[in-house]
Amino acid sequence: MMRVILASGSPRRKELLHTIYQDFEILPAKGEEISAARKPEDRVRELACHKAREIYGKETGPVLVIGADTIVVADGCVLGKPKDRDDAHRMLTLLQGNDHSVMTGVCLLWRREDGSTGEDVFFSGTKVSVYPMTGQEVEDYIATGEPMDKAGAYGIQGTFRKYVKGIEGSYNNVVGLPVSRLYHELTRLQLIQAPPGIPGETGEH
C-alpha cells in the first residue's frame, strides 16, 4: 500500500485533497522560496517541486508526495502571502476593479511497491475578475484577518467572495489545489485507489 503525503500545511489543500484520498498524511515542507524562473508558471512548478523533493527525500518505501505552490499575478507583479497589513492593503488595492491570474504548480513524486519511481509536474492557471472596492471595503476585509496567510491577500472561499465578479478556469485552483486536474493526473498515472464499490448498487452486474 502506497502512503500518500501532502507536503503542505494549508488547511484548504487538506480539505480539497480529501475529495480524492480518504487517508493521507500531512508533512508540511519548509520550502525553498527562491526561484530563478522568469515566467510565473515556471516559478510555481519549480517551487512545488522544491516542496515535494524536500519531503520525498526523507521517505523510504512506497510513497506518493504531493507538493503545491500558489501565486497571484496582477499587472505583471507576483504576489505571494502579505508580510503585514500594509502589504495586504497594497495587494488588495492592486486587485480591486481589475483582473488577475492565480497560478498553482503541482509536483508529484512517487515510488511504487515494485520500487519504480516517477515524477509528474503541472500547473493550472485561473483568471479572476474582482469588482471595484471602496477603501472602507478593503479595510474591513483586512480587519477580518483572512488575508494574512493567503497568496494575493484574499481567500476566494471566504467573505471576499462578494467582491469576485467571475473567474475563468478552475475555482479550486484559486483555493489552492486544482483538484480536478490532480484527480485526472492521478487516475492517468494509476496512482489512485479504485473508487469503493457500493454492494448491490454498483460493481459487476
Add this chain to the structure above:
Amino acid sequence: MMRVILASGSPRRKELLHTIYQDFEILPAKGEEISAARKPEDRVRELACHKAREIYGKETGPVLVIGADTIVVADGCVLGKPKDRDDAHRMLTLLQGNDHSVMTGVCLLWRREDGSTGEDVFFSGTKVSVYPMTGQEVEDYIATGEPMDKAGAYGIQGTFRKYVKGIEGSYNNVVGLPVSRLYHELTRLQLIQAPPGIPGETGEH
C-alpha cells in the same frame, strides 16, 4: 429597520447570503414552477419572481424579499432537480465530458421605511466544463446522495468538484446564488447596511 427575508430553504443560499447580511429570516416559498418563458434566462427570472412575490405578498412593514431559482441547461435541455436516481443518472450522463450552463435568476422586492416600494430582477449565467466520467464514477457519485436536491443532479462544492474541469463566470452562481452580483445590486439600490466600522481600525481618521 428593514427586515430581510430569503424566500428559499436551500442551506447553500443561506450560507452565501450570510456573506452579505448578518441577520435575515428564511421563509421558503413553495414556488409556482410553471413558466411560459421559452428562454432559460427568462424562465429563471420568472420563477425567482414567483417565489419572491409569494412571500412578499404576506408581509407588511419595511421588508426586503430575495427570491432565487437555479436551472442547468445542457444540449438544449433544461435540468431541474432529479426526480429519482434514474433521473440523476440521465442528467449526469448528459453533463459528463461536456459543457453546460448554470443560470440563476434573482428577484428583489422591497418596501422601505418611508413606504416606497421597488423591484429588481437579474440573472447570472456560468459555463461549466465537466471531465469525462466513467459509468462507475457516475454510479458512485449518485450513491453519495448529493445529487438529489440539486439542479442538474450535482453540487459543485461537494465531491463532484473533482470532475469539474473549469468554469467561466461566477462560481457561487453555480452553488445557487450569484453573491457578488447580488451584493453589487444591493449596494447600488442602497438596500444594504453600511459595513460595520472597526473602532481604531477604520472610519473617520
